[in-house]
Amino acid sequence: MITLGIAGYSGSGKTTLVIDLIPALKAHGLRVSTIKHTHHNVALDARGDASRRLNDAGAVEVVVAGSHRWALLRELKGAPEPDVKALTQRMTDVDLVLVEGFKRQGHPKIEVYRPELGKPLLYPDDDQVIAVASDAPIAGLPLPNLILSDVPAIASFIITRYDLGPA
Numbered sequence: 800m801i802t803l804g805i806a807g808y809s810g811s812g813k814t815t816l817v818i819d820l821i822p823a824l825k826a827h828g829l830r831v832s833t834i835k836h837t838h839h840n841v842a843l844d845a846r847g848d849a850s851r852r853l854n855d856a857g858a859v860e861v862v863v864a865g866s867h868r869w870a871l872l873r874e875l876k877g878a879p880e881p882d883v884k885a886l887t888q889r890m891t892d893v894d895l896v897l898v899e900g901f902k903r904q905g906h907p908k909i910e911v912y913r914p915e916l917g918k919p920l921l922y923p924d925d926d927q928v929i930a931v932a933s934d935a936p937i938a939g940l941p942l943p944n945l946i947l948s949d950v951p952a953i954a955s956f957i958i959t960r961y962d963l964g965p966a
Contacts, residue, residue: 801961802887804898804908804927808918811911812947813899816932820897823954827964830893834886836900894963909957911947912937930956 805813805820817833824831850863854872861872883904887896898906902921910921912933922928922942930943932953937944945953958964 800887800890800892800896801894801963802883802896802898802906803957803961804883804901804904804906805911806900806902806908806921806925806928807911807913808916810916811913811918813911816911816947816950816953817897817899819950820954820957823950824895824957827954827958829895829958829963832890832893832896834883834890834896834898834901836898895957895961909945909953929960 805817807813814835817835821831821833850861850872853861854874859874859876863870863872883898883901883906890896898908902908902925905927907927907929908921908925910925910928910931912920912931914933920931920937922931922940928942930945931937931940932945932947934947936946943956945956947953
């Protein structure tokens, strides 16, 4: 299972890119899963729902299961936030896991960069950045510079880079 991050600062378009990449990669026959990091409290169940009441009662884990999906909610209760490796070890084996966020962790990543945000590139300070996706070419960039709007080309780059089949 390949783990590839889609990293960048807030507002750069990470979520949009991941959402667009999933069907593009699936069109090549790949099984894709995702991990999304958030700085907000994760709440999948609304206040008053049975699963939320079970959680509020002190359950360490709550599984919500139905005929179309299931979810496992785990309370950290002060334990450290799990890293990408720990999370992927709990996931079903697929061809590719796209990790949105976790920009400071040590897994390979494509950086989503928008100069208008006024933030610096993660590269070259992060040697795990394998390419930069931006609105326009970046002068002097020694990495592949992918055009953010060209999702098929980004999908092809990923497939070729990780030998996941014909691009």
